[in-house]
Amino acid sequence: MRYREGQEVDPDNPYTENTHMMLEMAYWMSIPVGLVLLWMAIKGRVMWLMVWSVGLIALGVGILINEHFGFVDL
Numbered sequence: 001m002r003y004r005e006g007q008e009v010d011p012d013n014p015y016t017e018n019t020h021m022m023l024e025m026a027y028w029m030s031i032p033v034g035l036v037l038l039w040m041a042i043k044g045r046v047m048w049l050m051v052w053s054v055g056l057i058a059l060g061v062g063i064l065i066n067e068h069f070g071f072v073d074l
Contacts (some may be wrong), residue, residue, distance in 0.1 A: 034060065041053055
C-alpha cells in the first residue's frame with residue numbers, strides 16, 4: 001500500500017475500510033466453498049479433500065468468531 005509523503009501508518013488500524021470489507025467477504029465465502037468441497041469429497045471418497053475442506057470451514061468460522069468477539073488481535 002502506498003502512503004503520501006510524511007503520512008504515517010496507524011499501527012492500530014493498518015488496513016483501510018475497503019480492505020477490511022474484502023477480507024471479511026473472503027472469510028464468509030470460504031464457508032460455502034468449504035461445504036461444497038466437503039460434499040464433493042464425501043461423494044468421491046477423497047480423504048485429503050475432506051480434511052482440507054473441513055479445515056477451510058473451521059478457519060473461516062474461527063476468524064469470523066474472533067473478529068466478532070475480538071479474542072486475538074490478528
